[in-house]
Amino acid sequence: MAEGFKLDQKHGKSRVRVSRVWRQPLSGGDAIVEWNVSVSLFSDCLPAYTSGDNSAIVATDSMKNTAKECSEVVSVEVFAIILARHFSSFYPQVSAAEVKIVEKPWERMVVSGRPHSHGFKLGSEMHTTEVTAKKCGALSLASGIQQLSLLKTTMSGFEEFVRDKYTLLPETRERMMATEVTTSWRYTYDHVSQIPPDPFCFTERYKDVKKVLEETFFGPPDTGVYSPSVQNTLYLMAKAVLNRFQDIASIHLRMPNLHFLPVNLSSKENPTMVKFDNDVYVPTDEPHGTIEATLSRTMSKM
Numbered sequence: 001m002a003e004g005f006k007l008d009q010k011h012g013k014s015r016v017r018v019s020r021v022w023r024q025p026l027s028g029g030d031a032i033v034e035w036n037v038s039v040s041l042f043s044d045c046l047p048a049y050t051s052g053d054n055s056a057i058v059a060t061d062s063m064k065n066t067a068k069e070c071s072e073v074v075s076v077e078v079f080a081i082i083l084a085r086h087f088s089s090f091y092p093q094v095s096a097a098e099v100k101i102v103e104k105p106w107e108r109m110v111v112s113g114r115p116h117s118h119g120f121k122l123g124s125e126m127h128t129t130e131v132t133a134k135k136c137g138a139l140s141l142a143s144g145i146q147q148l149s150l151l152k153t154t155m156s157g158f159e160e161f162v163r164d165k166y167t168l169l170p171e172t173r174e175r176m177m178a179t180e181v182t183t184s185w186r187y188t189y190d191h192v193s194q195i196p197p198d199p200f201c202f203t204e205r206y207k208d209v210k211k212v213l214e215e216t217f218f219g220p221p222d223t224g225v226y227s228p229s230v231q232n233t234l235y236l237m238a239k240a241v242l243n244r245f246q247d248i249a250s251i252h253l254r255m256p257n258l259h260f261l262p263v264n265l266s267s268k269e270n271p272t273m274v275k276f277d278n279d280v281y282v283p284t285d286e287p288h289g290t291i292e293a294t295l296s297r298t299m300s301k302m
């Protein structure tokens with residue numbers, strides 16, 4: 001309580017950029033990660049707000065320096081857990097720590113058909129994680145993907161939606177479908193003691209979840225799968241992940257509908273200069289549809 005008010009607060013450092021290289025000459029390859037780390041501490045430092053007494057404050061500068069301490073080769077999830085655990089157990093006044101990390105997709109180069117020992121190129125989508133660790137060891141762990149751009153040239157439509165005086169959009173069974181998926185899934189582990197011992201299980205799980213999401217979006221290579229709406233495709237993607245991975249409790253997906261507008265160009269003199277034949281489009285992301293949902297397991301699996 002602060003002077004008859006209730007104060008909820010946290011403080012931390014955002015966008016701490018750190019890259020680390022693990023030299024592995026014996027196995028023939030260096031490993032590199034580039035992480036953008038954000039830390040937030042829930043701590044008992046009320047007097048800092050109410051009377052300018054900083055004696056309980058862990059400086060955000062110290063948080064930044066801690067995030068740069070080097071460790072063994074670890075996955076981004078395990079590093080976030082180690083960091084959050086450190087803050088919540090080391091400082092008596094810190095009751096919980098929140099760590100969010102975005103990993104840049106540096107991928108090992110293949111040169112002359114062989115993996116390069118120290119060469120990398122930047123891929124596209126980012127691997128993310130969010131951990132909250134409490135002093136008692138309780139934990140919340142989520143992983144995710146940002147900027148996963150997916151597009152299919154057909155097998156998408158949108159029909160039988162509400163029609164009223166504002167409706168101009170024609171119904172269609174033939175359109176492009178493009179999106180940039182942002183997703184985050186929460187694991188069922190809710191205490192540090194439950195975290196699997198294999199330090200790279202989350203890296204494997206990240207790859208597998210991405211594969212399931214992509215395969216559900218596209219369908220089989222030759223035939224694809226028809227999408228009646230972004231909403232339905234999003235739901236099927238989320239459901240496929242929960243059905244496949246029992247240690248995932250919920251998944252959130254944000255899938256903007258990035259429109260590819262059919263091009264028809266004409267003038268009085270030239271009425272059919274470019275007549276749309278499912279071929280020429282104007283890509284636009286402004287405005288775009290915003291479709292997002294969270295799918296969670298219900299408790300009824302007794």
Ligand SMILES: O=c1[nH]c(=O)c2[nH]c(=O)[nH]c2[nH]1
Pocket residue numbers: 158169228229230231257289
């Ligand atoms: O898949 C779609 N979902 C919508 O909700 C929507 N709304 C719209 O104009 N086009 C689309 N497409």
